[in-house]
Amino acid sequence: MGASTSAEPRVSAEQKEAEAVTASTGALPLLQKAFSKLANPETNAVPLENLQQCFSFGREGRSYSGSNVPDSFPVLLDHLASSLVDQFFVPDKEGIIWVEFVRGYNKCCARVSASVSLNMLMRVFAAISQSANVPLHLEFESGDDDCKVNGHVLPSNVFLLLALCWVMSWGGSRKLKGEGNLSLPDLNHLVLSVIASCGEVEGGLNVWDCDISSLEVQLPAGKFVTWVMSTVPCLPDCLRQYFHARLLIAASDGVELASSNSSSVGDISSPAAYDYILTQGRAWAISITQKSTRNEEISRAFISNGGGMDNNLLYRSSTHGRGLGRFWSHVEGYKGPLLILIAASSGDAHEGNSIDRKWVIGALTDQGLENKDIFYGNSGCLYSIDPVFHVFPPTGKEKNFVYSHLHPTGKVYQPHPKPVGVAFGGTPGNERIFIDEDFAKVTVRHHAIDKTYRSGSLFPDQGFLPVEGLISEVEVWGLGGKVAKEVQNSYKKREELFTEQRRKVDLKTFASWEDSPEKMMMDMMSDPNAVRKEDR
Structure with missing residues (x-):
């Protein structure tokens, strides 16, 4: 017994x-495989160079594009790997x-x-x-993991x-390979959200015409954390996902993990190919x-594989x-869940201008739409997307999430007809967002009439009216x-089949030629003024 014990390597309590x-996260086999790939067999430790290469985001041969990308950004990416290693690993004399x-x-x-x-993200x-050397x-x-953060940040x-x-x-x-184009999406709507929520700009903030790079307003760190x-409470998950995925790539001998239909190797964005309301920057903001x-x-659909956007577009x-x-x-x-986006413009109340105030709002539903003359739904969110990003989750007080009502098919008299259109929040006739039947106008009301979604303006300078x-x-x-798309395709095929069956007329149901619809049509064409049996 003593011999067998001495033959087995001792495992410390710390290990x-x-x-x-x-093991509680399910990642122990991954780490064992990644360690065996990265470690030096002679020292049984991972050299710092190997670990830094695992987490590196090399920019050699890479070009950068996007809206107002500062010169300091590529430099930040150069120091990403070394900072991650220094922040999370304690090296021995032989390595890790x-x-x-x-x-x-x-x-x-x-799990924290x-x-x-x-x-942790702020420290990194x-x-x-x-x-x-970025101020x-x-x-x-x-040094505690949950200590208070003081100071301030700038919009840059x-x-x-x-x-x-x-x-x-x-x-x-x-x-990602070392070559290719890194195209940053437009993130101004998120930066303006931070400024509007955390800072006070001298002379006021004109979000409709604002150069963020020139703003020097100090945003308190505590308010930024609150924002x-x-x-965007899922923002810190980006660090965890990157950390885990890089080790997964190392464990897989560096095999690319992206799907075969992704954009070209090295090019991590496919902008300008589409002119959708839902840009990659807006999609990423909603996703976090x-x-x-x-x-x-x-x-x-929009971050990992920018080229597959068309597959999710329904209308x-x-x-x-x-x-x-x-x-x-x-x-x-x-x-399935739906994301509905509306791009619109409204005039300035003082100037009477209807083209300078362009804004984008949206609604995220938890289920598909139904033709009802009442509100329905179990969950959802409203979004102010552009020019300033905000999210309005449910309050839990009411459940008037979605309203989608078409004209009744039958000619039935309605003394008090219900509004025809698509709406979110509020009550019938007094909706927070209402899209008319022609999709020509959208009416946005003050949040005071809505107890379903959190209060707040859906676009800047909205006002009370x-x-x-x-x-x-x-x-x-x-x-x-x-799955949802396949179910919809099956539904459409059934509806087309039923429609086609209703169009067909079986002549065997008529007793004779005299009673057939073809005979009636021919008689009308020959003498439309003739007195018929049913008219007497």
């Missing part, structure tokens, strides 16, 4: 504890031994509170900024942090607002035609995956 935490390798993974990817996860960003005025009160710092998180969302989905927790299968579908007014009828023919039968906007585009995106 057992670390492995138990990793197994127990420290596991501890580093647990520190970044183990939202505040700890955000604090501060370390990267310091290495890249950042953040201070952490202690916010943009860099958001851009870094977006790249980690992309970089975690594939093994992240209330608006809450943890749900709906947002995972958005991320999968677009400029393509399929305006009006409730055209709209309904494309969304009917879809039994109802605002009527001219619709330029409406889009509907299906977020139910392949």
